[in-house]
Amino acid sequence: MANIPDDLHYSKDHEWVRADGGVATVGITDHAQNQLGDVVYVELPKVGDEFGANEPFGSVESVKAVSEVFSPVSGEIVEINGSLTDSPEKVNTDPYGDGWMIRVKMSNAGEVDSMLSAAEYEDFTKAETE
């Protein structure tokens, strides 16, 4: 069973957001990394880049496949997890911790409220895999 922490917000594209004082940390969920398999490459944007809600900000690649990752919130990138360049496997081993991808200074903090809760995301992934 995939790990879905209660204190995060979730998107239907399988990203999670941890909102903290106007800054959102974004990564992909345990379910997503499990579906992808061994992550071998992560492509991230540059600090200062701006994205609208649900725009792709980068990509995650396993041996077999490429998946785009979307920013559930709009805003400016203030930090990226550069350690994923050399250690992309952190996305598999610690998707909600060391495997985080970007930090976004949110231009509309209300956007997180329209995201899924942990319970809603769990139902969503169940429905999707059925």
Next chain:
Amino acid sequence: MVDFGGWDMPVQYPAGTIEEHLRTRRHAGLFDVSHMGEIDVKGADAIAVVNYLVSNDVTKLIDGQAQYSALTTPAGTVVDDLLVYRFAEDHLLLVVNAGTTEKDWDWINANRQPGAADLKNVSSDYCQIALQGPDAIGILQKLTALPLADIKYYHFTQGGVDGVPAIVSRTGYTGEDGFEVYAAAEKAEQIWNKMLDAGNFGSDTGVLPCGLAARNTLRLEAGMALYGHEIDESTTLLEANLGWICKLNKGDFVGREALAKQKESGITRKLIGFEVTERGIARDEQEVLVDGERVGKVTSGSPAPYLKKNIGMGYVPTDSATEGREIQIDVRGRLVGAQIVKTPFYKREKN
């Protein structure tokens, strides 16, 4: 699970593609390749009839030997690649790709010459289990009295595997030593499970079941063509570096004239291997650039788990197809540097 030529096949097992790949290189990997098609050819003219349809020289085979070959179109392009097994002067078995079995069957029947040869599509009669890797011989030997060490590469023998009548062939699609075992379809599960047991599945150095993704990365590192990627009905054998299976002097066969003409005039494009030299992973179908010009496409591109590089194969104009040449790959709109290298990318050390 994904649909693969009408078969439900696992892309990977729980260990994951990278571990499956590495385990096969270092110890052993087990592949259920029962989806492969088999066509049985019996009759006094079996060799002559098949020899007219394929590019390699079937007359060179001896009993108990297998040969890599191709079914060719009149243009010298590839209907399918296959293995031809010789059981006897009047008995051959053709092992073809799953997705092309029906096409091959129709092609063969439409293009064969008259002669005493009965052809039968026996694909559903057989399972095929491939055990590959340096430990394969030791594992399989636990299940059979056949002297496996005596079977030479690209040869086969028949006998019991765990008591089940089987064809045991020293062939594979991974670049490793190993065996492909053919038996009655209903025995697949028994053979599979016995091989896992004999190979200490569950231990860190034991055999691992491998999915389609590892099968693909293993064959790519070994520089082997995959039908529908490096070869298809738009590529000739010569362009695909498969001149070594074109025996133009063996007598007439479908495509001989076109291949002889192309050999004479020279090919204009050629299959090459490349290593990505910048950050990025080349993928199938992406465009290849030489001197900034879009000249061809990647036929297979992937991370190479054992080599820990990002590699691929693709077509470029012959005059650019030189080792060491810098090229670029269009990776979703970003031009990524790569370099043409010799294939196979990986070659096992022989002891």
